[in-house]
Amino acid sequence: TGFGAGLGLALASSAFIGGSFVLKKKGLLRLCGRGRARAGEGGHAYLREWLWWAGLLCMGVGEAANFAAYAFAPATLVTPLGALSVLVSAVLSSIFLNEQLNVHGKIGCILSILGSTVMVIHAPQEEEVSSLESMAEKLKDPGFIVFAVCVLVSSLLLIFVAGPRYGQSNVLVYVLVCSAIGSLSVSCVKGLGIALKELFSGKPVLKEPLGWVLLVCLVICISIQINYLNKALDIFNTSVVTPIYYVLFTTAVMTCSAILFKEWQHMVLDNIIGSISGFLTIVSGIFLLHAFRDMPFTPNLLPLFLQPGRAERHQSCQHQPLLPSEEKGSQSAEEGEEE
Secondary structure (H helix, E strand, O other), X not given: OHHHHHHHHHHHHHHHHHHHXXXXXXXXXXXXXXXXXXXXXXXXXXXXXXXXHHHHHHHHHHHHHHHHHOOOOOHHHHHHHOHHHHHHHHHHHHHHOOOOOOHHHHHHHHHHHHHHHHHHHOOOOOOOOOOHHHHHHHHOOHHHHHHHHHHHHHHHHHHHHHHHHHOOOOOHHHHHHHXXXXXXXXXXXXXXXXXXXXXXXXXXXXXXXXXXXXXXXXXXXXXXXXXXXXXXXXXXOHHHHHHHHHHHHHHHHHHHHHHHOOOOOOOOHHHHHHHHHHHHHHHHHHHHHHHOOOOOOOHHHOOHHHOOOOHHHHHHHHOOOOOHHHHHHHHHHHHHHHO
């Protein structure tokens, strides 16, 4: 029951978050039609647009559902399913915003759906963590402590050493910081979700210091993520940052969850291969959806026998003599000799 609830919340989260982008974009476009100052020019007229507020409400509902999903389902399942929000946004944009979804985008949507289905079928069943006491025991595990120290040290090196030198030229620098810190923020969200479940069941969770520590760590991690993700988006193209960030962030979260919750420990080989294959399929779909988003796909790019209007001509050319010019030349020579 808990796994089904987490899966439903994750899917609902993707639907609400994907729809929120379309609603907010629709509200901003309505402001442009009225001649008011755009948000990119420093205007705040969108605060008077009800569509924009509807999009913000959908975003809040989606993030709340995503937060709750971590309390019921494994993070290895919930995090990759976040890619469906990109799919929902792309499909709704093509319907309501008249944004073109080319062949690459459609193939990417299909691959994302197939990969998500495979991951749901082969999703790992994490070790039972039902209280803050058990969460505290998990956090004391030597493997997780080593992982957390490695994440913090590598993030500090990226921020203070690699950032000033290569941050303006290499997209991986700031995206790696967001992804590494994001794996820790998901662990904090998981612990806070368990704390909320205990709070609603009547346990004195507010007196436990671990809940407050996780809350403070979550605020710090999210602040770092937002800061360096905005830097990456400001320097590099969105179509480059988004797929790279998704791949690195999801990989970091799956690694952290495997170490902290031992999600992969009791899985059979078939489920391990299925989970990895589903994740790689989602990655391929997101890559096609973003990398070729602005590339027009015309019939001229198809092979000659698939192009409309040229297939018949191609077939007729196949039935012509191989050396027509030589035959015509011989016929003209024979006519000349007869004359």
